[in-house]
């Protein structure tokens with residue numbers, strides 16, 4: 001795919017979850033399109049590695065997105081280093097799974113804190129900094145197809161991701177006056193370390209792929225592209241919406257009658 005190396009020239013961005021998977025793909029794509037990026041992640045080593053390859057274009061800011069003091073400090077450090085923030089991508093996420101009747105309170109709290117509260121805390125502090133310079137900006141929150149489609153054993157994750165979608169709509173309304181657009185991206189299956197247990201176990205992988213009309217998982221870059229689009233000037237009138245990026249999974253639940261003989 002041809003890359004526009006100047007689409008984000010002069011822009012500064014915060015990306016959470018930047019050490020791996022979708023967050024890393026967004027960070028690298030932003031850098032290749034001219035932006036300077038502050039990568040926030042709990043995995044300091046992964047951030048260091050990216051920083052070593054991208055010099056002044058990438059600032060590594062290790063932080064835990066579930067802790068407000070961490071988030072406030074990390075985003076302030078990014079704003080100070082870059083002289084302000086224009087764009088933010090809230091991507092950090094993980095989950096602890098289990099059937100509802102067995103799920104520990106601590107596992108529920110871990111997942112909701114990370115996928116839902118983390119997005120709230122980051123949006124809060126990112127928006128404060130974006131608002132400061134008065135030029136406006138954009139925030140993209142990575143939710144999941146599970147905001148629309150429940151997953152057995154994943155009640156906390158699906159609930160949290162549904163919350164991220166609605167939170168993004170609320171933020172869009174509140175922040176419109178500050179010229180900050182807020183949208184959500186809902187990926188289906190993406191080949192990252194997060195879903196390695198599925199991708200590396202053939203029977204599970206086949207069950208997932210059989211639900212996806214495109215019969216494959218997305219690459220992290222195939223999620224980064226739509227995220228960058230929503231942050232770009234091409235999306236200047238788009239706010240409060242959700243973009244499902246799932247290879248057709250959400251609309252595929254009807255049985256495939258075309259495989260029946262006449």
Ligand SMILES: NC(=O)c1ccc[n+]([C@@H]2O[C@H](COP(=O)([O-])OP(=O)(O)OC[C@H]3O[C@@H](n4cnc5c(N)ncnc54)[C@H](O)[C@@H]3O)[C@@H](O)[C@H]2O)c1
Nearest residue numbers: 017020021022041042043064065092093144189190192194
């Ligand atoms: N991979 C998929 O199939 C898929 C599908 C839908 C949505 N998503 C969502 O996409 C996002 C990125 O996932 P991924 O697949 O790239 O996974 P990943 O595991 O490759 O990356 C997630 C990153 O988040 C970081 N992180 C975890 N907890 C953190 C915390 N408390 N503070 C800061 N950073 C933290 C991890 O260190 C890691 O670098 C997640 O929100 C995930 O829920 C993924």
